[in-house]
Amino acid sequence: MIRPFALSFPGRLHIAVLSVLLPLLASTAVRAEEPEWRTATTLGGEPHYAADFAHFDYVNPDAPKGGEARFGVEGNFDSTNLFLGTKGTPATSVASAYESLFTASLDELDISATYPLLADAMRYPSDFAWAEYRLDPKARWQDGEPVTVDDVIWSFDTLKEIYPLFGSYYSHVTKAEATDDRVVRFTFDAPGNRELPHILGQLYVLPKHWWQGKDASGKQRNIRETTLEPPLGSGPYKVTAVDPGRRVTLVRDPDYWGAKLPVSIGSNNFDRLIYDYYVDPTVLMEAFKADKYDFRAERSAKMWATGYDFPAKNEGKVVTMTFPRNASGVMQALVPNLRLAKYQDARVRRALNLAFDYETLKRTVFFNLYDRIDSFYFGTELAAKNLPSPGELSLLEPLRDKLPPAVFTTPYANPVGGTPEAVRENLQQAVALFAEAGWTIRDGKMRNAKGEPFRIEYLTFSSLDERYISPFAKALGRIGIDLDLRLVDDAQYLNRTRSFDFDMTVDVWGQSLSPGNEQREMWGSKAADLPGSRNTAGIKNPAVDALIEKVIYAENREALVTATRALDRVLLAGNYVIPLFYSKNSFYAYWKRFGHPEALPKYSVGFPDVWWYDPAVASAAGLSR
Template structure:
C-alpha cells in the first residue's frame, strides 16, 4: 500500500513493537492489525482519503427505513434503524481505516499493548477524551460498557464471551483478559466496544428519576462523538447537530470528516414512500436496494437534467451469504439430499430475469465477493486442513468444485427438477397424488416465514417450483416483532436470511455456524448447524497465524458448508446504489473499503447547490 501523503512508510506493528519494547514488556502500539500490516505511522496526520480543508457547514437530510422508540443502545443494540445516528453520537476505543483490510487506529484510546500470545490487551485512554458534558471518559466507563452490553444483549454476550475479565490497570488503562491465548482477533474486537457513560446512566433524568440501562428510553443520550441529538419526533425523525467543541476534531482519525452542521434522519416504513419523498427533494440522498426500482423508478426530470446523480459504489469491504435458510432442526431437513433437492428446484436465472432485470449474480460462496471464497478443488494449506477432517465431510469436498444448478430455460429446469426428484427418492420420499410424502405417508410441508413485501415477492416466485417436486408450500407474512420472536426461538421451516462477512473473519463464525450456537436462542446460527468438522475449521479460522493461513482456513470452511447444502443460495450485487441531489462533494479517490463514505467523508458544496437551486 502507498504511504500516507508526505509521511514515511510505517514499519509493521510487530516490528515496531520489538524495536520499542523494553524490559521484556509488550510495547505500546498506536494501531492494531490482525497480522501486523499497518499503513499509517504513529505520527500520521490524516487518512489519505479525506480532504483536511473540507468546509464545515450545511445540512444533510437522510432516509432511514423502519422506525424507533428507544435511544438506549445497550438494549436496542447498534444495528437497525438508528445505527447511522448512533455511530455519530457514541465512540469506540479504536477507529477502522477504510483503505486497509483490518487495521484500527486510536480514537478514545491513544495506544494499546498486548503480549505475543494475545492472551490479554491493555488500552490507554486519551487524556483529552470527553463526554459532551465535559467529564472525562474513564476506564470505569469502558468496563461498565462491556459488562452492560454482555448482560443486555444476547449477541454481545456471545461476541465477547471470550473476554473473561476487565479491570482498571492504571490511571487511564483498562486490561482485558481472554479465556485462552492465540486468538489474534480478540484485541481488535475489544477495540470496537461502544463506550457508554457510566456516570450518566447511574444518575437521574430531568424529572429526578433514576435511569435504568435495562429499559428503553427516549431521553436524549449523552455521547462523546462528533454529534449530539438536537431534536426528534419519536418514530419519525432525529436531527443531530455537530458538537462545535468536539474534543476529537483534530485527531488523525477524525480530520476532514463529520463536516455537516446537521444530520437529519427521516424514518419511513416503506421504500416506495421514501423514494417519493426523495423525488420531492425532501431528502438529499437515498440508498436503493431494489433492482427493479433502480431500473425503472429513476427517470424523473431531476435525473434527466442531472440535478440528481445516480451512482454505484463498489462493495470491497465485505462479503455475504443471502439465502433461503432451511431450519435443519426440522425432521424433514435432516437429510442433505432433501436440502440439495430444494436447491435444484430454485430457478435463479428466471427470477433474475423476471424480478431483477438481470442485474444480480448467483451466490456461490458463504464469503461471496471476497478472496476468501473457495473455488476449484482444494490445494495447498486448504487441502491439508480438509484432510484432517476427511472422515467427517462429504467426499465431493475433495473431488468436485461446488457450483449451483443453472436454470433459465425449460430444458435446464426440467433436468433440475428430475435431479431433485431423484434425490428425494434416494432419501426415502416419494410422490403420491402429486404430493411428496415421507416413509409414513405424511405429506412434506414447508412454511416460508417473511416480514416484508420484498421478501414475500421472492418467496412467491420460489413456491411453484417447490410444489412441482411435490412439497406443500405456504408463505406466512408476519410483523417485525413476531418475526423477531419466531426467528430468535427458531420457530420456522424456512426464512430468507443473510450473513455479512468481513475481510478478516474470526470469532463471529462461531456465532454463525457452530454447534454451541445452534441451541442458543437468538444466535445467528438460524440454520441449526451441528457439525464437528465445521466446528474444527472455525477454530482454524480464529487461530490462524497469518493472512495466508486465514484465507486457507476460511476457504476450507466455506467448502464444507457448501457441500452440506444447509441453505439455498440466492443472489448478490457487487455495488451499493445511491441517488443524490447534486449538492455535495467528496475527496477523490474514495477509500477502497469505504463504499460511498456517506455522510462522514462528504461535505456541503455551496457552488453545486447554487446551480441546482434551493431545497424544496
C-alpha cells in the same frame, strides 16, 4: 472480524517450555516484557498511517462545516437502546453518538488497521495473552464528564451479558480491569489469539454514570430495557430529537472533544443528520423522488434499471453512481430452520435449491445486475474454488469421517436453470432427493411416511422479497410443496427470528476480509441455541467448529486464507442454505447538494462521513436549502 452496526490473522506461540510453565510464570513474564505502546494496531503488515499522521488521505481537511444530510430508512423503531440483542427494534441511526476505543480507516484492507479514538494507545505481549488500552485524557461524554476506565470495564461486562453478538465475539476475554487510572487490561483465557487485542478496539464504550442515573422524569434508567430517550454518547453527533417510529435527529456537537484528532479531521461535516423512517419501500422511493431525503442506497435491481427516469434525475438534480464493493464478502440466502425435523436432511435442503430457478430470475427480475452467490465468502479471495488444495487437505483429512465425501471429490455448484428443459430436469432431481429422504408425492402433495405434507412458511418484513419468493413458490407447487409468504412488521420479525421461531427466512452475513472470532457466532454449534445469535440456520457440526478454530488461530495470511476456504467448502457441502444473489457493485443516488473528496476511499463511498454540504453546487442545481 466484524464491526457491529455496520462486521485476522490469529495465531499461537509454540514454545514448549513456556507452555509448561505458563500457569506459574505468566504474570511475571508478561510484566517483565513490558510491550511497547502502539498508536495503530494491524492484523498483518504495517499500518498505512504513521504515528504522527495529520489526517486520513481520503478526506478534505478543509471541508466546510454546515448544512444537513437527510436519510430515508425502511422500517421503524421502538428503542434508542442499540445494545439489546433480544429486545425491541433499535434505531441504528443513533450509532453516530457512540465511539469505540480505536477506529478504522476506510482505505486499508477492510478493518485490518485501526487508530486511536477514545484510547490514545494500546499494547499487547508477544504471546497475545492480554491487551491494554490507554484512554485519551481529553475524552469526554457529551455532558462534559470524562470517559473513564470504569466506563470501559462496565461497558465490556454489560455488553457481554446482554448482547449475544458481544458475548460470542469476546467470549475468550475473561476479564477487564484497571491497571491505573487511564489503562484497562483485557485478559484472555489462553494465549495465541492474534485477533483479540485488535478487535477489543472495536468495543463501544457507554457512559456508566448516565445509564445508572435517572431520566428527566426521575425514572431510573435500565440498559437491559428498551427506551426512547435520546442517548448520551461521546461522539461527534448528539441525538437531539426522537419521534418514535418516524424520525431521529442528530446535531453536530460544537464541543466534541475529538474534533482535532487525526481520525476526525475532514469528517463529521454536516450540522445535522436526519433519519426518516418509512414502512413501505414504494413510499420510501417516492419520498426520495419528492426530495424528502438526500441520499439513497438502492438495493432493488428493477428499481435501479427502471425507477430513476423521473424529472429531477433527467434535469441533473439527482446524481446516480456505481461504487465497487471492495471491502467485504457476503452470503445472502434463504435459510431453512435446521432446528425443525423436516430440514435436518441435507438432501431435502439440496432439493429445495434445485427448485430455485435463479437464471430466469436474473434475466426477468434482476436485469442481469446480480450474480448467484456460490460461497459463504462470495466476492473475496477466501472463497473455496475447485478441489481442495494441499493446505486445505491437511485440515480436512483429520475430519474426513465427519464430512460428506463431496468435500473431497466435487466442487460446490448451484443448480443451473434458465430453460424449460433445465428447470424440468432440476425438479426431477429434487423429487428424487425428497424420495431418498422419505418424502413422496401422494394426492398431489409431497408427504412423509406419516402422510404429513411438506409445507413452508416464509417469514419476512419486506414486500420486496415477493419478487423472488413467488416464482420459487410456483416451482415448489409443481412438486407438491406449498410455500406461503408471511409478511410481518419489523418488531414481530425481529422477535421471531431472535428466538428462531420461523420455518424459512432470508438472512445476510457480511464477511470481512479477515474473518476471525465472529465465525463462531455465525456457524458455531454453541451459537445455534443462543437466542439472538447470527447462527440463524441452526448449524451444529463438529467439523465446522474445528475449522472455525483453525481460522481464528491461523498464524499468517496464507494460513488464514487456507483455513477459511476449507471452512467455506464444508459449509457449502452441508447445503445449509439456498444461496441467493448479490452485486459486486453498490448503487447510490443523491440530490446534487454535496461535495466530496476527489478520490473517495477505496473501501467505502464515505457518505456522510467525508462529504459536505456545498451551497454553490446546490444553487447551481436549483436546490438551495
